[in-house]
Amino acid sequence: AQSVAQPEDQVNVAEGNPLTVKCTYSVSGNPYLFWYVQYPNRGLQFLLKYITGDNLVKGSYGFEAEFNKSQTSFHLKKPSALVSDSALYFCAVRDRGSNSGYALNFGKGTSLLVTP
Amino acid sequence: ETGVTQTPRHLVMGMTNKKSLKCEQHLGHNAMYWYKQSAKKPLELMFVYSLEERVENNSVPSRFSPECPNSSHLFLHLHTLQPEDSALYLCASSPGPVNTEAFFGQGTRLTVV
Numbered sequence: 628a629q630s631v632a633q634p635e636d637q638v639n640v641a642e643g644n645p646l647t648v649k650c651t652y653s654v655s656g657n658p659y660l661f662w663y664v665q666y667p668n669r670g671l672q673f674l675l676k677y678i679t680g681d682n683l684v685k686g687s688y689g690f691e692a693e694f695n696k697s698q699t700s701f702h703l704k705k706p707s708a709l710v711s712d713s714a715l716y717f718c719a720v721r722d723r724g725s726n727s728g729y730a731l732n733f734g735k736g737t738s739l740l741v742t743p
Numbered sequence: 744e745t746g747v748t749q750t751p752r753h754l755v756m757g758m759t760n761k762k763s764l765k766c767e768q769h770l771g772h773n774a775m776y777w778y779k780q781s782a783k784k785p786l787e788l789m790f791v792y793s794l795e796e797r798v799e800n801n802s803v804p805s806r807f808s809p810e811c812p813n814s815s816h817l818f819l820h821l822h823t824l825q826p827e828d829s830a831l832y833l834c835a836s837s838p839g840p841v842n843t844e845a846f847f848g849q850g851t852r853l854t855v856v
Contacts, residue, residue, distance in 0.1 A: 669850075670849045672745070672847070676844055717786070733785050
C-alpha cells in the first residue's frame with residue numbers, strides 16, 4: 628500500500644520569508660514523489676518530482692523539495708515566498724516497485740497563504 | 744494551458760438527469776485518468792485508461808460510467824447522481840505509467856440538486 632500525509636491544513640508565511648510545506652509518505656518499496664499546485668478554480672499544475680539521483684530537486688517558480696529516505700519525507704520549500712504563491716499544494720507518491728497501478732496517490736492538500 | 748481540456752467547466756444537474764463530462768488531450772499521451780476532488784479530502788482516483796483500455800476502477804458506483812473511444816478523448820457519463828456526488832471532477836493524462844507526471848485539466852465543477 629502507498630499513502631501520503633500532509634500534516635498541515637494551512638501554512639501562513641509573510642512575503643519574503645522562507646516557506647516549507649510538509650509531506651511524509653509510506654510505500655512498501657522505493658517511491659516516486661511529486662508536488663503539484665492548484666490555484667482557485669483551476670486544475671493541478673506539476674511543480675517537481677523526485678525519481679532518482681540528487682535528494683534536492685528543483686522545480687518551477689523557484690520551488691524545491693528534499694527527499695529524505697530515513698524520515699520518509701519530501702518537504703516542499705522556497706527561500707523567499709511571494710503573495711502569488713498562495714494556493715493549494717498537493718504531495719503525491721507512487722511505489723516504483725508496486726503493481727498497484729498507474730496513478731498517483733495524493734495527500735489532502737495544504738493551503739498556503741502568503742501575506743504582504 | 745496544460746494541453747488537457749475539460750468541458751463543461753460548470754454543470755448543474757438534477758438527480759434524475761443524464762449528462763456527460765468530456766476530456767480531450769493534445770499531448771500524445773497514452774494514459775488518461777478521472778479524479779474526484781471534494782473539499783477537505785484527498786483527490787480520489789476514479790478510473791485509469793491506458794491505450795484506451797481501462798486498467799483501474801477504484802470501486803466507483805455504477806452511476807459513473809467512463810468511456811475512452813481513443814487515446815485523446817475520455818468521457819464520464821453520469822446518471823441518477825446523488826447530492827454527495829457534487830465535486831470538482833478532474834481529468835488528467837500522462838505519457839505512460841510509473842515515473843511520469845500527470846497533466847491536469849481545469850476540471851468540471853459538478854453540482855447535483
